[in-house]
Amino acid sequence: IMRLAIPMTLAQVLNVGYNIVDRFFIGHIPEEATLSMTALGVCMPIITLASAFAHLCGIGGPPLFSMERGGGEEEKAGKIMGNSFALLLLASVVLTVLGYVFKEPVLYAFGAGEESYLYAEEYLNIYLAGTVFSMITTGMNGYINAQGFPRIGMLSIVIGAITNIVLDPIFIFGFGMGVKGAALATIISQAVSAVWVLKFLFGRQAIIPITLPNIRIHKGITKDILRLGTSNFIMQGTTCAVQVACNS
Numbered sequence: 001i002m003r004l005a006i007p008m009t010l011a012q013v014l015n016v017g018y019n020i021v022d023r024f025f026i027g028h029i030p031e032e033a034t035l036s037m038t039a040l041g042v043c044m045p046i047i048t049l050a051s052a053f054a055h056l057c058g059i060g061g062p063p064l065f066s067m068e069r070g071g072g073e074e075e076k077a078g079k080i081m082g083n084s085f086a087l088l089l090l091a092s093v094v095l096t097v098l099g100y101v102f103k104e105p106v107l108y109a110f111g112a113g114e115e116s117y118l119y120a121e122e123y124l125n126i127y128l129a130g131t132v133f134s135m136i137t138t139g140m141n142g143y144i145n146a147q148g149f150p151r152i153g154m155l156s157i158v159i160g161a162i163t164n165i166v167l168d169p170i171f172i173f174g175f176g177m178g179v180k181g182a183a184l185a186t187i188i189s190q191a192v193s194a195v196w197v198l199k200f201l202f203g204r205q206a207i208i209p210i211t212l213p214n215i216r217i218h219k220g221i222t223k224d225i226l227r228l229g230t231s232n233f234i235m236q237g238t239t240c241a242v243q244v245a246c247n248s
Contacts, residue, residue, distance in 0.1 A: 007154035008145060018161035025168040026182050032119070036179040039119030042112045043127065045243040050095055050131055051138060052236030057087040058139025060229030062146040064221075065208075069146070074208055081143050081201070082214025083221045088139040090217070092132035099128045111247025123183045130187025133194040140197050147207045152200055160193030 029036050061084035068077035099106075107120050137156060144153040164185050171181030201210045 004145065004148075004150045007150040011154040011157035014161050015157050018164055021165050022168060022182060022186070025172050026179065029172060029178050032178055035116050035119045036182075038116040039112075039123050039179055040182070041243075042107055042110050042116060042120045042247055043124050045110050045240045045247070046099065046106065046124065047127070047134075048236060048240040048243060050092075050134060052233050052240060053091045053095060054088065054135040054138035055236055056226060056229040056233035057084055057091055057135075058142055058229070059232045060084075060225040060227065061139075062142035063228060064224055065143060066146045069208065078208050078211060078214050079218065080221055080225070081140075081208065082210055082216065083218055084143070084225060085136075085140060085210060086215050086217045087222065087225065088135045089132065089215075092135045095135075096128050096131045099124065099131070103128075110244050119179050122178075122180045126180055126183035127187060130190050133187060133190035137190060137193040137197055140201060144197065144200055144206075149200070149205075152205075156193050156197050159196055160189040163192045164189035 026036050026040055027033050061080055065077045065080045103124055107117055112120050141153050141156045167185035167188060171177045171185045175181060200206055
């Protein structure tokens with residue numbers, strides 16, 4: 001239990017830590033720190049909502065995957081993992097499109113003012129392009145842990161965190177991009193993490209790798225995944241609602 005739990009716990013601690021560091025750099029943007037921090041706060045419910053959908057599709061799958069793997073049903077376990085991947089791809093596309101179409105009314109509804117909206121829009125325009133990377137990392141990393149590789153699962157988070165910490169000052173201050181630089185650093189770091197996750201799950205090191213024929217949505221499997229993921233989705237959704245209320 002400890003062999004699996006300690007790397008997963010460290011990964012979560014590092015994830016929180018790099019978010020704090022992210023705000024540290026944004027808070028030091030010359031003459032724009034306050035509005036930039038406000039913009040990030042306004043965008044946070046949208047980021048949390050995307051995370052909620054990633055958990056809806058990704059948290060329910062690994063327990064089902066583990067049970068089938070433990071029962072010797074590796075073919076079915078592979079279908080569950082492929083189904084989760086397909087759900088995450090579909091959800092990320094839908095959320096990205098909806099985000100771009102409804103960003104203005106949503107940002108104002110989530111607490112943006114006339115001045116902070118401009119900064120929030122700049123951040124969100126870039127961040128939405130990386131939604132798929134964020135959802136893949138969040139939703140598929142559990143399948144690495146479920147196959148008994150917690151250190152690799154931890155590195156999925158660590159690599160992204162370090163990349164973000166390195167790129168933040170370069171884009172924000174070095175290139176003078178401000179809040180847009182913070183968003184660009186974030187999606188690049190998420191892309192690096194997503195590539196790491198997919199490289200493992202599609203590679204030979206995985207006990208049960210993802211195969212192209214399994215990347216499809218099955219009604220029965222989807223129902224089971226969503227049934228187990230709904231509670232976590234509600235928890236994340238509640239956090240989103242609290243953030244919106246506080247911003248407003």
